[in-house]
Amino acid sequence: MNILTFDVEEWYHFDIYSPEDKWLSYPPRINLYLPKVLDLLDEKGIRATFFCLGWIARTYPGVLKQIHERGHEIACHTDKHLFVNQMTPEFFSRDLKCALASIEDVIGEKVRSFRAPAFSINEQTKWAFEILAENGIETDCSIFPTTRSFGGFPSFGKAEPCRIDYRGVRIQELPIHTASILGKEMVYCGGGYFRLFPYWLIRYFLRNADYAMTYFHMRDFDHEQPRFDYLSLMRKFKSYYGLKHSYGKFLRLLNDFEWENVHTAVTKINWEKARIVNLNGK
Numbered sequence: 001m002n003i004l005t006f007d008v009e010e011w012y013h014f015d016i017y018s019p020e021d022k023w024l025s026y027p028p029r030i031n032l033y034l035p036k037v038l039d040l041l042d043e044k045g046i047r048a049t050f051f052c053l054g055w056i057a058r059t060y061p062g063v064l065k066q067i068h069e070r071g072h073e074i075a076c077h078t079d080k081h082l083f084v085n086q087m088t089p090e091f092f093s094r095d096l097k098c099a100l101a102s103i104e105d106v107i108g109e110k111v112r113s114f115r116a117p118a119f120s121i122n123e124q125t126k127w128a129f130e131i132l133a134e135n136g137i138e139t140d141c142s143i144f145p146t147t148r149s150f151g152g153f154p155s156f157g158k159a160e161p162c163r164i165d166y167r168g169v170r171i172q173e174l175p176i177h178t179a180s181i182l183g184k185e186m187v188y189c190g191g192g193y194f195r196l197f198p199y200w201l202i203r204y205f206l207r208n209a210d211y212a213m214t215y216f217h218m219r220d221f222d223h224e225q226p227r228f229d230y231l232s233l234m235r236k237f238k239s240y241y242g243l244k245h246s247y248g249k250f251l252r253l254l255n256d257f258e259w260e261n262v263h264t265a266v267t268k269i270n271w272e273k274a275r276i277v278n279l280n281g282k
């Protein structure tokens, strides 16, 4: 099972905070690569999941409409790309409600899947699962089951579809999958990791994986995006490395493997047999 997903945000919504009052002064680029990607997905007959910001739904409703009209699943990626570990439970609850209302208002449908920015649900923020369930989210895709500069849940266990059990709440989890590289569990099929690793290695790992969860952004393909000079060298490397060749790699990825979205994957998984991850004691 290979699941194709995108996070729908602007080129400046990345891991380093950029002040909201500046957002609309930056040139919009959300719709440069998106039509090309949507045409490609149509051509291949692939339906993907797009995790959208509530802010994008309000600011560029046409973006969500065109994705939805082409038959893809629209899911939620918070309202303004704040990390869950930067919010209190009360703030997160308000943020999620606002995002869901904005997205559902545009597409006229209930949203059932969620991914936190920077995979920021970890041991400290597992309370988020209660709030997700209260708001009708059935499937979460926020778990990054290894270490990461923001977020990361190394104690989560194997990266596979599972059911999370936390304070009486059950939620379906489709985590990011990993491969063992030099003895360390690494993500290789999304964002900067996809841009970093050579395609032959990505293809090798995927051929040997029975479950794959990806995440892409339009900025992962946009080699002409403006650069923020104030970023650290490491951050620049993570944000901009491999941009020139990433769309070509992405084309090969779609050619070489079969892909489906979260919604379809969820209907195929035998959840009764899926591992239960009990987070109550963790």
Ligand SMILES: [Zn+2]
Pocket: 007, 009, 013, 077, 081, 117, 118
């Ligand atoms: Zn994001």
